Amino acid sequence: MNIFSRLCLAVFLLVCVASHLQAQQTVSGKVTQIEDGEPLPGVSVSLKGTTTGVITNAAGVYMLDGVPEKAVLVFSFIGKETQEIAVGTRTAINVQLSPTSTELTEVVVTGYTSQQRKDIIGSYAVVSDKQIRETPVVSLDQALQGRAAGVAITQSSGTPGGGIAVRIRGSTSIGASNAPLFIVDGVQVETGGLSQRDFGGQQDNALSLINPNDIESMTIIKDAAAKAVYGARGSNGVVIITTKRGRSGKTVFTADAQRGIADLTRRPTMLNATELLTLQREATVNAKQDADQTGLIPGVTDAVNTNWVDEVLRRGIFQQYNVSASGGSDRTKFYMAGSYLDEEGVQINNRISRLQGTVNLDHRASDKFSLGTNLIVAYTKNERIKGDNFLDGVYSGALKSLPFYAPYSEQGKLLGPNNPGYAGFPNFNPVAQALLPRFEAYTVKILAGLYGEYQFLPDLKLRSKVSMDYNNVTEDQYESSRTAIGGFLPSVGGRGYGVNSTSILSTFINSNILTYTKTIGKHAATALAGVEVLQRTERSSSVTGRLFPSDDFTYINSAGIVDQGGSYLNRSGLFSAFTDVKYSYNDKYLFSASARYDGSSRFGPGRRFGFFPSAGASWRISAEPFMERFTFLDDLRLKASYGVTGNERFGDFQFLSTWASVPYNGTSGTAPSGVGNPNLQWEATSEANVGVETTLWNGRLTFVAEVYRNITNKLLFPELVPLTTGFGSIQGNAGQVSNRGIELSLTTVNIDRAVKWTSSLNVSRNINRVEQLSSKEPQFRGYTTSTGRTHIVQEGSPVGTYWGLDFRGVDPATGDAIYEDVNGDGQINSDDGTVIGNAQPDWFGGITNEVSWRGFTLNAVVQFSYGNQLINFANTALLNSGESLADNQVRAALKRWQKEGDITSVPRYVSGNTYNSLFSSRFVEDGSFVRLKNLTLGYTIKPEWISRFKVSNARIYLTGTNLLTLTRYSGSDPEVNSLDGSTTAQGLDFFTLPQTRKITVGLTIGL
């Protein structure tokens, strides 16, 4: 025992002695809720200033021994106003708790700690389980759409379990990840795609393995004061997710079932056979060729008229079932849940199903020591479909395929390569491409944690936690000899093509946090200090086989040639120490400071460690005496913060100049593979945030306004360099991006009688700007075009700026496209590129309205985005002015120029002409939209009707998502991102499956 322990013991003894000197008594009573007098189980009853306390039982009754006369009892329960009652000589104290009139006392998880909302200095958005519970979503990030100011969430496509881009306060990075850090029960979980295989721009979504129904709350951390404690990983914001935990008292059972249907928000319509034939003949004649000779014969060519889009789509079915039980004693509490989800995609043969179970336990072993676990095990089977930018993609194939061909022969057999009547390259039968291949991904996720918490002193505790996020993906794929890859492209498949791959992504994290809380008079302080170590391991292997004896043998055991395979291992790690101090005086002046010292394996020796400090202050003006006359004012606070965070999420070993194995003629050698940058360092974002928060008229109106300015320096991005250097890019670590913006949120209780109507509105504007690049030359990203690429990163423009020719219309005399001759050299060529749009919205946000009356509730979430543009890149093929006659065309092609004098924006069709279809502003469209994201009508059945079935509550509801969309965008859906997850090349629509409209009914029963 050292001095510290002796001291502890001494203090402890003193406390004991002191308490024994006072008169002691036993106090008991019953806690009920004020609205209906119902008993409240699980209410915490504690002696103020101590850790002594009990919890009310199922009947709302408590009993507390050894209560001194001078003691004050604190009754607290989530969602209720905390009451403090002086004991005096009473031995029976009954208490009625009233619901919190405002959200001010709501407890918010703020990183490594929790705080009451009124004490928060940083900038947070909280989404509770109530808000997301009835939304039929596969992954939890979907549920955040339109809910929080400053958080822009875009689903990349309508594929179930597909990728989603979450951006908090804009994009801070060009090359490193822009995705926020997702922390579930203390562990940094995988985000983005888990699959090894490219499915044409679209990834799967690791977050779809966590059941949104198990989530208690999600806190989105936006400003530096709040997130600097996450240091080198904090730049993009942090989403902290806590799963549900048990409460002591009667065991509560809940069962929930949802079932519904899904279809595309808007099915695209293409030209029919006759319209297309007319167009193709015109294009052929315009190219001075004989249409009859090229086989475009009316009555013959268009004898078949297939609507390929309808052939590959269907009405999907969504179903989800959850059961949970929670409860426990005052020492042991549990939450257990199981769920099954199954979603049939709108594309034929596309399906995702998930089985998931959760067990969370908390146990108080002694007054001082408690421990607990959290465990989520999920298993997903994802039957995938190739999409987007794939020659043999299903949806892309359906849009492009000529209506002149049919999917099935007259005998009802799927047409494949080598069948007469099969379209053949570059059109593959999209129906066969959907039905024949097997693309199954089996994912197992285990998210587990074990914590122990030791209370050294009433004010001092240590919490240690070991957690793991383990993801195992097995991909089982086979493309038969009747598919494009397995049969038509002999250089790949020959006769059948099979791939089997497995990958394991695991993160291990250990954190040890010492927390000290002390209140002396008007001074209240909380301090924490912690160390954390994190290690991430990626391990993968794959094997490829081809030349199968027949399509009945689909596993690589039967392959004639097993000629490709590989295995891979990569590790990265973080080692950190951090501290966070909060202090408040008289509940009026609040200060916070935090710092984190992070070491990351992604940087070279001497550059490994970084320091990330922050500070914040808040002034509760409403608590000042001079404000007392404004009685309508519940709370008014000003707050400001400043801090530095980092971003280290980019590739590993980029600081090294490397050589890699290079195969040659059956052997292998080594060749330089990359130029390193030994001075590589994380991106550092310095952020300033100023805000005002107010609550008026007993919580009838809450208003938050915040402005921020973030500057990110030392940008990590693959800097494109001329190929004369031997490489296309080097790891850049210079330049500056800024984001500044304003966020407003307003929550009002409009009517609060028998009918209750609440509204909340959030609006954000973020201005993103690349302030500086390391070299004068702009960086190009996205798809290749005649002027470089679709996107440009250049000084003075925001990330996601479009680059191309400036289309000025169609010459009425010739029917050809007119482009702006930017450099004035008299010709239109690769040097005439200019900025032609931007993916960043001017304003975005959401409006939520909820009306309740008796048992009915109606909830509507509207999401909007204003001022952003989209590149309808699919139209470079589907409105191609005749460049290729191999693709069907969109209906806008009917407006093409046909004769002199035609005034139109669609150039004439000339077979083989590439000039009219050059990438230009013709393909850039307004992407603004307003969307009824979610509409739920629910009814809670009167308890007296169901109580005889031993059911304590029952609720039925009807939910529609994406019911209504207002947009000028000509593509199917304005919420789209073909290059899923990309920041620099966002806003592309390239044959991406549009969003779906879903209508579900649900029933929730509680026992």
Added chain:
Amino acid sequence: MKRTYGILLFSLLLSCKPVLEPKPIDILSDDIALNDAEDVPTAEIGLYGAFRGMAAPTVIAGDLTADMAVNNGTFTQYIELGTKQIRASNANVESLWGNVYNTVYSSNIILERLPAISGVPARQKTRTLAVARFLRGYAYFIAAHTFGDVPFVTSTNLAANRNIAKSAKATVLDSVLADYQSALINIVDSSVDGYANKSVVRAAMARFHLYQKNWAQAEQFATQVIDSKKYRLESQFRGVVEKDFSDESIFEMGYSISDDPGTSSTSLNNIFVGRREAIPSNQLLAQLLSTEAGERRATLTFNSAQQQGDDNGLSVAKYGTADADNNNITLFRLAEMYLIRAEARVQQAKLTDAAEDINVLRRRAKAPTVNATNQADMLLVIERERLYELAFEGHRWYDLVRTGRAKAVMSAFSPNWKDAYERWPVPQTEIQRNPALAGAQNPGY
């Protein structure tokens, strides 16, 4: 309790090192990749691996820029080449340029570092340095004849190479000759398939002098290769089409089944047989069906099921069949040496000897032999003979340009042809990324 935590904290600190300093798995750090004798042979193989990337884009340049093929797919890069609407953004242009400079970098790093590495036997050093110079020379030879003036990169200095202006074509070609000459002295005369030796260098010098119109030297080097007797013509032309490392192959880029380029957009098997992005032109078909061409019509295959619309059903056969793909790319073979010598001899008015060289190939192809007539006719005979023999081996466009016949032949082939197409453009990305190339695009693009 406290002690337990102390141990925990201590173990955490211990764990810091493996967490923060993991070892790379499939890459080697620069400072250990090339630092002892054992690393040199693998680095030499790696150099060939880098060099091999140039081969396919060179074939695409040599055949698809000319009249040998038309486009038949969806890749813009092939539509542009097929319809003669070539732009600086063409991905094939960037691919060839990038592979040239990747080869140059890989050669330069060996040329810079190898001399200073201790413990490597002098013989090993000399031989590997000779390989590096030869491959660099060939890369610049292709660059100069494809793009004209190009940046002349002589070091691995990043700062210098990202801001480097063009050098005159002649300067670049001088360095090519210097590299070849140095390599010829020091290169090992091995005969392992796929690796350079003295005959390979001589074959390259024969072609170099042919392009430079140094007829005597072209004849001399071609003769040296022919007379070395290391190579002999395949008895059937079909052998040239179907075999890897045929008997007449002098230098061939080998692909094994495990490092096949698969569906990459420059994989020749994929472009010619798989996706059929480029299919033989009807003009080429007519030429190969002539009696003069003889058995060389085996260069093409025909599948009636594919014949519809603009698709003539023809495919290139030299890069493998559907089932057993073969991406090997021949850079030099004996037949070309005969053709170089024939042309050099015609230019030196040795018409009879020239006719004999041509007839060696005619007899092999079971085609009628030629008689020496006049110089002009003989040059046209050689032009046709090169087309029959070397179709899809990356020669046609370079031949038409160096003989001044491009305008006449290509204008007849495509109304879109313009003189600017006698050179490829500098890749658009290079103009955009290299400040010294701003405004230095080749004229007409």
